[in-house]
Amino acid sequence: MMTETYTCGDHGALVSYLYDECTPAERRAIAAHLVICGACAEELIALGGTREQLASWTPPDAQLGFQIGPEHSKSNILRPARWWRQPMPAWAQAAAAVVIFTTGMMMGAVRGVMQPGDRPSQEPAVARSNTMIPANTSTAAPITRADLVALEQRLRSEMSQPHGSNQSVAASPADARILERVRVMIDESEQRQRRELALRSAELVRDFDAQRNVDLARIERTLGQIDGTTGVEVAQQRQMLNYLMRVSQRGQ
Amino acid sequence: MTLTDDELVARSIGGDAESFNELILRWERPIYALAYRVIGREEDARDVCQETFLRAFRALPGFKGEAKFSSWLYRIALNLCRDWIRRQRRAPVVQMPEGVEPTELAAERGPVESIEELVGRRQLSAVVEEAMALLPEEQRTAIILKEYHGMTFQEIADMQGCPLSTVKTRLYQGLTVLRRHLEKNGVALNRVEGVASSKVAGQITPRLVRR
Numbered sequence: 001m002m003t004e005t006y007t008c009g010d011h012g013a014l015v016s017y018l019y020d021e022c023t024p025a026e027r028r029a030i031a032a033h034l035v036i037c038g039a040c041a042e043e044l045i046a047l048g049g050t051r052e053q054l055a056s057w058t059p060p061d062a063q064l065g066f067q068i069g070p071e072h073s074k075s076n077i078l079r080p081a082r083w084w085r086q087p088m089p090a091w092a093q094a095a096a097a098v099v100i101f102t103t104g105m106m107m108g109a110v111r112g113v114m115q116p117g118d119r120p121s122q123e124p125a126v127a128r129s130n131t132m133i134p135a136n137t138s139t140a141a142p143i144t145r146a147d148l149v150a151l152e153q154r155l156r157s158e159m160s161q162p163h164g165s166n167q168s169v170a171a172s173p174a175d176a177r178i179l180e181r182v183r184v185m186i187d188e189s190e191q192r193q194r195r196e197l198a199l200r201s202a203e204l205v206r207d208f209d210a211q212r213n214v215d216l217a218r219i220e221r222t223l224g225q226i227d228g229t230t231g232v233e234v235a236q237q238r239q240m241l242n243y244l245m246r247v248s249q250r251g252q
Numbered sequence: 253m254t255l256t257d258d259e260l261v262a263r264s265i266g267g268d269a270e271s272f273n274e275l276i277l278r279w280e281r282p283i284y285a286l287a288y289r290v291i292g293r294e295e296d297a298r299d300v301c302q303e304t305f306l307r308a309f310r311a312l313p314g315f316k317g318e319a320k321f322s323s324w325l326y327r328i329a330l331n332l333c334r335d336w337i338r339r340q341r342r343a344p345v346v347q348m349p350e351g352v353e354p355t356e357l358a359a360e361r362g363p364v365e366s367i368e369e370l371v372g373r374r375q376l377s378a379v380v381e382e383a384m385a386l387l388p389e390e391q392r393t394a395i396i397l398k399e400y401h402g403m404t405f406q407e408i409a410d411m412q413g414c415p416l417s418t419v420k421t422r423l424y425q426g427l428t429v430l431r432r433h434l435e436k437n438g439v440a441l442n443r444v445e446g447v448a449s450s451k452v453a454g455q456i457t458p459r460l461v462r463r
Contacts, residue, residue: 019423021405049441053376053430053441059285060288062294066276066301
């Protein structure tokens with residue numbers, strides 16, 4: 001319990017005053033003491049300054065977003081995505097696509113070799129259904145090389161069409177996801193570029209200011225030199241004039 | 253309508269996972285900040301933050317509401333931090349920036365803040381972080397709870413399981429060490445020789461002095 005008087009060295013009371021967690025009577029007592037005690041006042045200022053500097057320490061931004069799963073299961077806390085669940089980088093997606101495509105080509109080629117009796121369908125390739133047949137369907141015809149050739153032709157023809165016509169092609173959910181991801185990547189890239197631009201602009205402004213300051217300093221120095229030089233010349237001329245006047249006065 | 257913590261807790265205990273998610277959303281930043289400041293590692297702080305909510309969720313049926321939900325969370329987080337420090341057997345790590353990343357600077361720069369000011373702020377933040385790492389765990393935690401989470405002396409005493417006077421002593425000693433470290437690193441704390449005033453605490457305008 002603090003009394004109405006405060007004595008130097010009562011750190012607890014000083015801290016209470018610093019954090020404004022004391023009674024009005026305690027506050028009055030400490031305030032009265034601070035008026036007459038420079039050491040305590042100085043310490044309080046320094047501690048207050050220290051507190052203010054602490055505000056500059058901010059933790060780095062972190063992606064949190066923890067959630068409990070919808071099933072309300074106690075083991076269903078959604079942890080931050082592990083590395084294998086995180087979005088794949090573009091190069092990895094491209095590599096995976098190449099591997100899958102190559103594997104598909106090889107499998108098709110192997111089947112084509114193993115089933116030489118198969119003939120390409122007489123039906124035009126573009127007329128085939130766009131829906132994918134499940135691989136484990138027993139009625140599915142084996143994919144032959146001719147099918148792949150037809151697929152390639154179809155893809156080429158679609159790719160050669162103008163962009164506007166692509167709008168009419170119904171995108172599958174997988175395509176939509178890829179498009180969405182591409183869109184996100186483009187957005188991120190734009191944001192990066194914007195940040196880069198902001199940085200460059202700031203640097204440019206800073207460099208400009210620095211250069212301007214240097215130029216101003218140089219101009220000022222040069223002017224000072226000129227002033228000095230001019231001053232010396234004026235003084236010399238004045239001395240010369242005085243000398244001439246003295247000489248002329250002696251002559252008279 | 254915004255529900256209070258108590259209401260969300262009651263709903264969570266009743267089986268509403270979304271209410272608990274709302275509590276997480278409300279408290280994950282402060283808990284992460286607390287964990288980061290105590291242990292000093294970003295990744296580990298995230299883990300502590302996540303583990304705090306996991307434990308809170310599991311222990312929710314046993315939460316009687318005697319303390320505030322936030323105090324209860326802070327206590328769980330602090331226990332986890334203490335476990336982490338004990339496990340690591342070392343002081344908190346100071347993640348000193350190797351250099352200033354210009355892109356980050358441009359991104360986080362305020363509309364009226366120059367690059368120089370921003371760099372100064374980052375330097376000051378690093379100095380403060382370094383100074384905080386010097387403190388013993390109890391002093392550091394007391395200062396963190398007081399300065400960054402606005403707790404009262406009594407709340408800190410409850411959290412740390414110590415008398416009120418001990419909390420004040422820890423704060424005083426911790427602030428004194430910080431003050432010396434900041435001054436040693438050229439941070440002006442506006443020491444005014446011989447000035448005595450009852451309003452001194454309100455007149456402080458510290459600044460970073462570059463040497």
